[in-house]
Amino acid sequence: MNGMVHGGWGYVWAAYLVTALVLGGYAARAFILGRVGRRLTDYEKP
Amino acid sequence: MRVPLALILLATALFLAGSYYGLAVAPPEQFMGEVQRIMYVHVPTAWAAMLVLSWAFVCAIAWLLLGRLEWDHRLDAAIEMSIVLCFLLSVQGAIWAKPTWGVWWDWDPRLTTVAILLMAFLGIAALRRFVEEPIKRATWSAVATVVGFIDVPIVYYSVKWWNSLHQQQSSPATVSREFRIPLLINFAALMLFVAGAMMLRARIAAVRAEEELPPLNELDGLEATS
Numbered sequence: 001m002n003g004m005v006h007g008g009w010g011y012v013w014a015a016y017l018v019t020a021l022v023l024g025g026y027a028a029r030a031f032i033l034g035r036v037g038r039r040l041t042d043y044e045k046p
Numbered sequence: 047m048r049v050p051l052a053l054i055l056l057a058t059a060l061f062l063a064g065s066y067y068g069l070a071v072a073p074p075e076q077f078m079g080e081v082q083r084i085m086y087v088h089v090p091t092a093w094a095a096m097l098v099l100s101w102a103f104v105c106a107i108a109w110l111l112l113g114r115l116e117w118d119h120r121l122d123a124a125i126e127m128s129i130v131l132c133f134l135l136s137v138q139g140a141i142w143a144k145p146t147w148g149v150w151w152d153w154d155p156r157l158t159t160v161a162i163l164l165m166a167f168l169g170i171a172a173l174r175r176f177v178e179e180p181i182k183r184a185t186w187s188a189v190a191t192v193v194g195f196i197d198v199p200i201v202y203y204s205v206k207w208w209n210s211l212h213q214q215q216s217s218p219a220t221v222s223r224e225f226r227i228p229l230l231i232n233f234a235a236l237m238l239f240v241a242g243a244m245m246l247r248a249r250i251a252a253v254r255a256e257e258e259l260p261p262l263n264e265l266d267g268l269e270a271t272s
Contacts, residue, residue: 007070008081015141015267016065019091023239027054030246034047034212 050249053242057235064231072224081145085225088138090233094240095131096198099163102128103195104230106188116254118184125170127240127256132164147199147211155204156212159197166194180258 070084075082102124109117139157140150151157170190179184207216221229 004077005079005081005145010078011081011141011145012069012083015087015138016069018137018141019062019087019134020196021129022137023236026130028241030243030250031047031051034246035252 047246048240050246053238053245057237057239057242060231060235060238064228064235067231068228072228075225078146081142082225084138084142086228086232088135088142089229090236091131091135091138094236095128095135095234097237098124098127098131098240098244099195099198102200104150106191106195109184109188110192115180115184115250118180118188119248119251119255120244121184121188122174122251123244125174125187126192126247127244128167129164129171131240132167134159135160136164143211146256152211154211155208156201156210159201159204163194163197163201166190166197169176170194180255 055149064086069084072083074080074084102121105117105121108114109121139160143152143157144150170187173190174183174187177186187199204210205212
Protein backbone atom coordinates (compact mmCIF):
# COMPACT_ATOMS: atom_id res chain seq x y z
CA MET A 1 0.00 0.00 0.00
CA ASN A 2 1.68 3.22 -1.15
CA GLY A 3 -1.47 5.35 -1.54
CA MET A 4 -1.46 5.06 -5.34
CA VAL A 5 -4.61 3.94 -7.14
CA HIS A 6 -3.77 0.98 -9.42
CA GLY A 7 -5.69 -0.01 -12.55
CA GLY A 8 -9.09 1.56 -12.96
CA TRP A 9 -9.37 1.71 -16.77
CA GLY A 10 -12.88 0.25 -16.46
CA TYR A 11 -13.97 3.28 -14.41
CA VAL A 12 -12.32 5.65 -16.91
CA TRP A 13 -14.14 4.07 -19.90
CA ALA A 14 -17.40 4.05 -17.93
CA ALA A 15 -17.11 7.81 -17.21
CA TYR A 16 -16.41 8.66 -20.89
CA LEU A 17 -19.15 6.32 -22.11
CA VAL A 18 -21.77 7.78 -19.74
CA THR A 19 -20.77 11.32 -20.80
CA ALA A 20 -21.06 10.50 -24.52
CA LEU A 21 -24.36 8.63 -24.09
CA VAL A 22 -26.05 11.31 -21.95
CA LEU A 23 -24.97 14.25 -24.14
CA GLY A 24 -25.54 12.34 -27.42
CA GLY A 25 -28.96 11.17 -26.23
CA TYR A 26 -29.94 14.70 -25.20
CA ALA A 27 -28.84 16.16 -28.57
CA ALA A 28 -30.70 13.44 -30.51
CA ARG A 29 -33.87 14.09 -28.47
CA ALA A 30 -33.59 17.84 -29.09
CA PHE A 31 -33.19 17.35 -32.87
CA ILE A 32 -36.16 14.94 -33.01
CA LEU A 33 -38.33 17.39 -31.02
CA GLY A 34 -37.14 20.23 -33.27
CA ARG A 35 -38.03 18.35 -36.47
CA VAL A 36 -41.44 17.26 -35.12
CA GLY A 37 -42.18 20.84 -34.02
CA ARG A 38 -41.20 22.23 -37.42
CA ARG A 39 -43.30 19.65 -39.26
CA LEU A 40 -46.30 20.46 -37.07
CA THR A 41 -46.01 24.21 -37.69
CA ASP A 42 -45.49 23.63 -41.45
CA TYR A 43 -48.55 21.33 -41.50
CA GLU A 44 -50.74 23.83 -39.65
CA LYS A 45 -49.82 26.72 -41.99
CA PRO A 46 -52.72 27.52 -44.37
CA MET B 47 -31.31 24.14 -37.23
CA ARG B 48 -28.06 24.70 -39.17
CA VAL B 49 -26.19 26.73 -36.53
CA PRO B 50 -27.02 24.37 -33.62
CA LEU B 51 -26.15 21.35 -35.80
CA ALA B 52 -22.80 22.93 -36.81
CA LEU B 53 -22.00 23.75 -33.16
CA ILE B 54 -22.83 20.21 -31.99
CA LEU B 55 -20.81 18.61 -34.81
CA LEU B 56 -17.82 20.86 -33.99
CA ALA B 57 -18.26 19.97 -30.29
CA THR B 58 -18.23 16.24 -31.17
CA ALA B 59 -14.98 16.61 -33.16
CA LEU B 60 -13.35 18.57 -30.32
CA PHE B 61 -14.57 16.07 -27.71
CA LEU B 62 -13.05 13.20 -29.72
CA ALA B 63 -9.74 15.09 -29.96
CA GLY B 64 -9.75 16.01 -26.25
CA SER B 65 -10.66 12.47 -25.25
CA TYR B 66 -7.90 11.02 -27.45
CA TYR B 67 -5.40 13.36 -25.78
CA GLY B 68 -6.77 12.59 -22.30
CA LEU B 69 -6.89 8.81 -22.79
CA ALA B 70 -3.84 8.13 -24.98
CA VAL B 71 -1.39 11.06 -24.80
CA ALA B 72 -1.54 12.50 -21.25
CA PRO B 73 0.48 10.51 -18.70
CA PRO B 74 -1.11 8.85 -15.63
CA GLU B 75 -1.10 11.03 -12.51
CA GLN B 76 1.51 10.26 -9.80
CA PHE B 77 -0.94 9.06 -7.09
CA MET B 78 -4.31 8.60 -8.79
CA GLY B 79 -2.86 6.72 -11.78
CA GLU B 80 -5.17 6.09 -14.75
CA VAL B 81 -8.33 7.00 -12.82
CA GLN B 82 -7.27 10.66 -12.95
CA ARG B 83 -8.29 10.65 -16.66
CA ILE B 84 -11.91 10.88 -15.46
CA MET B 85 -11.07 14.49 -14.55
CA TYR B 86 -10.88 15.40 -18.26
CA VAL B 87 -14.64 14.93 -18.50
CA HIS B 88 -15.68 15.59 -14.88
CA VAL B 89 -14.02 19.01 -14.41
CA PRO B 90 -15.24 20.49 -17.77
CA THR B 91 -18.75 19.23 -16.89
CA ALA B 92 -18.54 21.04 -13.53
CA TRP B 93 -17.36 24.30 -15.16
CA ALA B 94 -20.08 24.09 -17.83
CA ALA B 95 -22.75 23.33 -15.18
CA MET B 96 -21.76 26.41 -13.16
CA LEU B 97 -21.96 28.60 -16.30
CA VAL B 98 -25.31 27.18 -17.43
CA LEU B 99 -26.79 27.59 -13.93
CA SER B 100 -25.58 31.22 -13.92
CA TRP B 101 -27.17 31.71 -17.38
CA ALA B 102 -30.44 30.28 -16.03
CA PHE B 103 -30.28 32.88 -13.23
CA VAL B 104 -29.68 35.68 -15.79
CA CYS B 105 -32.63 34.47 -17.92
CA ALA B 106 -34.90 34.33 -14.84
CA ILE B 107 -33.99 37.88 -13.78
CA ALA B 108 -34.36 39.13 -17.39
CA TRP B 109 -37.87 37.62 -17.62
CA LEU B 110 -38.90 39.13 -14.27
CA LEU B 111 -37.57 42.59 -15.23
CA LEU B 112 -38.36 42.76 -18.96
CA GLY B 113 -41.33 40.35 -19.30
CA ARG B 114 -40.31 39.27 -22.80
CA LEU B 115 -41.16 35.65 -23.60
CA GLU B 116 -37.89 34.89 -25.38
CA TRP B 117 -36.20 35.05 -21.95
CA ASP B 118 -38.61 32.36 -20.74
CA HIS B 119 -37.70 30.18 -23.75
CA ARG B 120 -34.00 30.62 -22.90
CA LEU B 121 -34.79 29.84 -19.24
CA ASP B 122 -36.62 26.65 -20.31
CA ALA B 123 -33.52 25.54 -22.25
CA ALA B 124 -31.14 26.48 -19.40
CA ILE B 125 -33.21 24.60 -16.78
CA GLU B 126 -33.14 21.42 -18.87
CA MET B 127 -29.41 21.71 -19.60
CA SER B 128 -28.72 22.35 -15.87
CA ILE B 129 -30.48 19.06 -15.05
CA VAL B 130 -28.49 17.16 -17.70
CA LEU B 131 -25.15 18.57 -16.50
CA CYS B 132 -25.87 18.14 -12.74
CA PHE B 133 -26.97 14.54 -13.39
CA LEU B 134 -23.84 13.87 -15.45
CA LEU B 135 -21.67 15.49 -12.79
CA SER B 136 -23.15 13.22 -10.09
CA VAL B 137 -22.71 10.04 -12.16
CA GLN B 138 -19.12 10.91 -13.18
CA GLY B 139 -18.40 11.80 -9.53
CA ALA B 140 -19.74 8.43 -8.34
CA ILE B 141 -17.59 6.59 -10.93
CA TRP B 142 -14.59 8.60 -9.70
CA ALA B 143 -15.42 8.07 -6.01
CA LYS B 144 -15.54 4.25 -6.09
CA PRO B 145 -11.85 3.58 -6.95
CA THR B 146 -10.47 6.59 -5.03
CA TRP B 147 -12.68 6.83 -1.91
CA GLY B 148 -13.92 3.22 -1.87
CA VAL B 149 -17.62 4.19 -2.04
CA TRP B 150 -19.98 5.23 -4.84
CA TRP B 151 -21.60 7.92 -2.72
CA ASP B 152 -20.93 9.83 0.51
CA TRP B 153 -22.99 12.55 2.19
CA ASP B 154 -20.06 14.88 1.69
CA PRO B 155 -20.86 18.65 1.51
CA ARG B 156 -19.93 18.96 -2.22
CA LEU B 157 -21.88 15.86 -3.30
CA THR B 158 -24.86 16.74 -1.13
CA THR B 159 -25.11 20.34 -2.36
CA VAL B 160 -24.91 19.19 -6.02
CA ALA B 161 -27.66 16.62 -5.30
CA ILE B 162 -29.81 19.41 -3.80
CA LEU B 163 -29.20 21.50 -6.94
CA LEU B 164 -30.25 18.59 -9.18
CA MET B 165 -33.41 18.00 -7.12
CA ALA B 166 -34.23 21.74 -7.12
CA PHE B 167 -33.98 22.02 -10.91
CA LEU B 168 -35.93 18.76 -11.41
CA GLY B 169 -38.62 20.38 -9.24
CA ILE B 170 -38.58 23.54 -11.39
CA ALA B 171 -38.89 21.44 -14.57
CA ALA B 172 -41.83 19.57 -12.98
CA LEU B 173 -43.42 22.91 -12.03
CA ARG B 174 -43.19 24.02 -15.69
CA ARG B 175 -45.06 20.85 -16.75
CA PHE B 176 -47.88 21.35 -14.23
CA VAL B 177 -48.63 25.06 -14.81
CA GLU B 178 -50.56 25.46 -18.07
CA GLU B 179 -50.91 29.24 -18.19
CA PRO B 180 -47.71 30.48 -19.97
CA ILE B 181 -47.21 33.78 -18.09
CA LYS B 182 -47.74 32.22 -14.65
CA ARG B 183 -45.45 29.34 -15.61
CA ALA B 184 -42.70 31.73 -16.70
CA THR B 185 -42.95 33.86 -13.56
CA TRP B 186 -43.17 30.99 -11.09
CA SER B 187 -40.27 29.08 -12.66
CA ALA B 188 -38.17 32.28 -12.82
CA VAL B 189 -38.74 32.93 -9.10
CA ALA B 190 -37.96 29.26 -8.32
CA THR B 191 -34.77 29.49 -10.41
CA VAL B 192 -33.61 32.59 -8.47
CA VAL B 193 -34.26 30.73 -5.18
CA GLY B 194 -32.56 27.55 -6.47
CA PHE B 195 -29.53 29.54 -7.62
CA ILE B 196 -28.73 30.32 -3.95
CA ASP B 197 -27.26 26.80 -3.81
CA VAL B 198 -24.71 27.51 -6.61
CA PRO B 199 -22.20 29.55 -4.53
CA ILE B 200 -22.72 27.06 -1.68
CA VAL B 201 -21.70 24.23 -4.06
CA TYR B 202 -18.61 26.21 -5.12
CA TYR B 203 -17.45 27.11 -1.61
CA SER B 204 -18.55 23.84 0.09
CA VAL B 205 -15.03 22.36 -0.19
CA LYS B 206 -13.58 25.45 1.52
CA TRP B 207 -16.23 25.98 4.21
CA TRP B 208 -16.49 22.38 5.46
CA ASN B 209 -14.21 19.36 5.85
CA SER B 210 -14.82 17.57 2.59
CA LEU B 211 -13.65 14.32 0.99
CA HIS B 212 -13.83 16.20 -2.32
CA GLN B 213 -10.57 17.95 -3.18
CA GLN B 214 -10.43 21.76 -3.45
CA GLN B 215 -10.38 23.52 -6.84
CA SER B 216 -6.96 23.43 -8.58
CA SER B 217 -5.67 26.55 -10.28
CA PRO B 218 -4.42 26.24 -13.91
CA ALA B 219 -1.03 27.43 -12.63
CA THR B 220 -0.66 24.31 -10.47
CA VAL B 221 -1.74 21.82 -13.17
CA SER B 222 0.93 20.67 -15.62
CA ARG B 223 0.55 21.34 -19.35
CA GLU B 224 -0.14 17.68 -20.28
CA PHE B 225 -3.14 17.65 -17.93
CA ARG B 226 -4.35 21.15 -18.85
CA ILE B 227 -4.60 20.54 -22.64
CA PRO B 228 -7.31 17.79 -22.57
CA LEU B 229 -9.16 19.70 -19.83
CA LEU B 230 -9.37 22.85 -21.96
CA ILE B 231 -10.19 21.02 -25.23
CA ASN B 232 -13.03 19.10 -23.56
CA PHE B 233 -14.28 22.29 -21.88
CA ALA B 234 -14.39 24.07 -25.27
CA ALA B 235 -16.22 21.04 -26.73
CA LEU B 236 -18.75 21.04 -23.91
CA MET B 237 -19.41 24.79 -24.22
CA LEU B 238 -20.02 24.46 -27.99
CA PHE B 239 -22.37 21.54 -27.29
CA VAL B 240 -24.19 23.50 -24.60
CA ALA B 241 -24.57 26.55 -26.89
CA GLY B 242 -25.89 24.45 -29.81
CA ALA B 243 -28.25 22.32 -27.72
CA MET B 244 -29.64 25.32 -25.80
CA MET B 245 -30.24 27.31 -29.03
CA LEU B 246 -32.16 24.35 -30.40
CA ARG B 247 -34.09 23.82 -27.16
CA ALA B 248 -35.02 27.53 -26.91
CA ARG B 249 -36.41 27.37 -30.48
CA ILE B 250 -38.52 24.34 -29.56
CA ALA B 251 -39.84 26.29 -26.54
CA ALA B 252 -40.71 29.21 -28.88
CA VAL B 253 -42.62 26.90 -31.26
CA ARG B 254 -44.54 25.41 -28.32
CA ALA B 255 -45.36 28.91 -27.02
CA GLU B 256 -46.76 29.88 -30.44
CA GLU B 257 -49.11 26.91 -30.23
CA GLU B 258 -50.19 27.82 -26.66
CA LEU B 259 -50.66 31.58 -26.89
CA PRO B 260 -53.54 33.07 -28.90
CA PRO B 261 -52.53 35.48 -31.70
CA LEU B 262 -51.69 39.03 -30.57
CA ASN B 263 -54.86 40.53 -32.07
CA GLU B 264 -56.96 38.11 -29.96
CA LEU B 265 -54.98 39.09 -26.86
CA ASP B 266 -55.72 42.77 -27.61
CA GLY B 267 -59.39 41.88 -27.90
CA LEU B 268 -59.32 40.12 -24.52
CA GLU B 269 -57.73 43.15 -22.86
CA ALA B 270 -60.27 45.49 -24.45
CA THR B 271 -63.25 43.48 -23.22
CA SER B 272 -61.96 42.85 -19.68
